[in-house]
Amino acid sequence: MVDNEHNTITVQFTPTIPHCSMASLIGLAIRVQLLRVLPSRFKVNVRITPGTHASEREVNKQLADKERVAAALENLNLVEVINQCIAGQFEF
Amino acid sequence: MGRLELIQSLTGHEGRVWNVSWHPKGNFFASCGEDKIIRVWGKQGSKWSLKSTLSEGHKRTVREVSWSPCGNYIASASFDATVAIWDKSAGEFECIATLEGHENEVKSVSWSRSGSFMASCSRDKSVWIWEVAEEEYECGAVLNAHTQDVKKVIWHPLEDIVASASYDNTVKMFREDLADHDWTCFATLTSHDSTVWSMSFDKSGTRLATCSDDNTIKIWREYKPGNVEGIVTPSGDPVWKCVCTLSGYHNRTIYDIAWCHQTDLIATACGDDIIRVFKEAPESDPNEPTFELVHTCTNAHSQDVNAVKWSPTVAGMLLSASDDETIKVWMYEE
Numbered sequence: 001m002v003d004n005e006h007n008t009i010t011v012q013f014t015p016t017i018p019h020c021s022m023a024s025l026i027g028l029a030i031r032v033q034l035l036r037v038l039p040s041r042f043k044v045n046v047r048i049t050p051g052t053h054a055s056e057r058e059v060n061k062q063l064a065d066k067e068r069v070a071a072a073l074e075n076l077n078l079v080e081v082i083n084q085c086i087a088g089q090f091e092f
Numbered sequence: 093m094g095r096l097e098l099i100q101s102l103t104g105h106e107g108r109v110w111n112v113s114w115h116p117k118g119n120f121f122a123s124c125g126e127d128k129i130i131r132v133w134g135k136q137g138s139k140w141s142l143k144s145t146l147s148e149g150h151k152r153t154v155r156e157v158s159w160s161p162c163g164n165y166i167a168s169a170s171f172d173a174t175v176a177i178w179d180k181s182a183g184e185f186e187c188i189a190t191l192e193g194h195e196n197e198v199k200s201v202s203w204s205r206s207g208s209f210m211a212s213c214s215r216d217k218s219v220w221i222w223e224v225a226e227e228e229y230e231c232g233a234v235l236n237a238h239t240q241d242v243k244k245v246i247w248h249p250l251e252d253i254v255a256s257a258s259y260d261n262t263v264k265m266f267r268e269d270l271a272d273h274d275w276t277c278f279a280t281l282t283s284h285d286s287t288v289w290s291m292s293f294d295k296s297g298t299r300l301a302t303c304s305d306d307n308t309i310k311i312w313r314e315y316k317p318g319n320v321e322g323i324v325t326p327s328g329d330p331v332w333k334c335v336c337t338l339s340g341y342h343n344r345t346i347y348d349i350a351w352c353h354q355t356d357l358i359a360t361a362c363g364d365d366i367i368r369v370f371k372e373a374p375e376s377d378p379n380e381p382t383f384e385l386v387h388t389c390t391n392a393h394s395q396d397v398n399a400v401k402w403s404p405t406v407a408g409m410l411l412s413a414s415d416d417e418t419i420k421v422w423m424y425e426e
Binding site: 040043066070 | 126155286396415
């Protein structure tokens with residue numbers, strides 16, 4: 001959902017099962033991908049589609065915390081995993 | 093109504109600037125951020141310029157810097173889980189101590205007014221009290237009261253009381269029990285619906301302004317035992333009550349708040365790139381105060397504003413730090 005006037009983008013993703021342990025990682029990968037391709041004027045919101053995950057609130061809160069995201073992305077191992085998640089997604 | 097006039101925009105940092113801290117005399121300030129280098133800026137005539145760079149102190153993002161009340165030291169908090177102390181007595185700033193102990197990212201560091209203590213906090217959920225004597229820093233207490241990441245610690249402007257703000261949506265206050273030298277939590281301020289990112293005491297230390305991921309600011313007031321309003325103070329400790337909530341003004345997370353000890357104005361740093369200034373309304377009831385928005389500085393920065401700090405000596409002068417890698421110096425005028 002793109003709001004060009006207010007420069008916000010909201011992405012909702014649905015984990016395949018309600019207790020999916022990869023939900024945080026998937027959300028983070030989405031954020032990183034958007035960070036890399038969008039102009040800096042955009043504010044990004046990444047959330048789990050309401051009602052589709054057991055720890056939805058906890059995961060959404062972490063994904064919305066830019067300090068936690070920034071610190072996590074200083075972990076090169078994690079960045080490598082995310083790069084692998086993202087690779088091959090877009091072919092131009 | 094007033095306005096914020098941009099005095100100067102300072103570049104130099106590579107990566108987001110997380111924080112700024114004024115020297116107590118107001119003629120210098122320090123900044124820090126993702127590039128791990130602390131920069132010290134000073135004034136030459138009417139222009140601010142870079143005076144020193146403090147590097148090799150941290151291995152990861154520096155999240156906060158804080159100048160000691162005596163003006164001789166700078167403390168820095170880093171994602172590398174350490175707090176570094178910098179001293180200039182040898183002419184140039186050098187790192188004279190690296191304090192270890194936290195298990196992961198240190199988010200904030202602050203000096204007490206008396207200079208006897210320092211506090212730090214971390215994603216490890218703890219607040220550490222450090223005892224400062226000569227140039228020795230010893231851990232005085234490890235406080236595990238919060239249930240989540242602790243984002244900020246600040247000291248009371250007059251007494252040796254420390255307040256901490258957390259991802260657990262609360263603010264806690266701690267003081268040392270003079271009898272057994274144990275630090276205990278004597279107040280928990282619960283009202284925000286999400287992470288409390290920062291807070292600021294007013295000049296008297298009897299009021300506290302907090303800002304949160306729930307897009308609101310809350311004003312809290314201290315009620316001491318024996319207060320005339322009749323607020324019950326169980327266990328003889330002062331009680332802090334939320335007396336005002338400012339909602340509907342901010343569109344995104346509010347990362348920092350600063351209550352000016354000279355003008356009483358409150359400035360906020362928000363994720364919507366805007367700096368806002370609030371002023372208490374005339375005839376405001378102390379137990380139910382009202383605050384007015386007196387200035388909205390839209391696009392103060394081109395990205396999130398992470399910090400705002402009023403000058404300790406020049407009334408109306410404000411610093412801001414942003415994700416856009418700049419620091420801006422402002423002057424608020426009525």
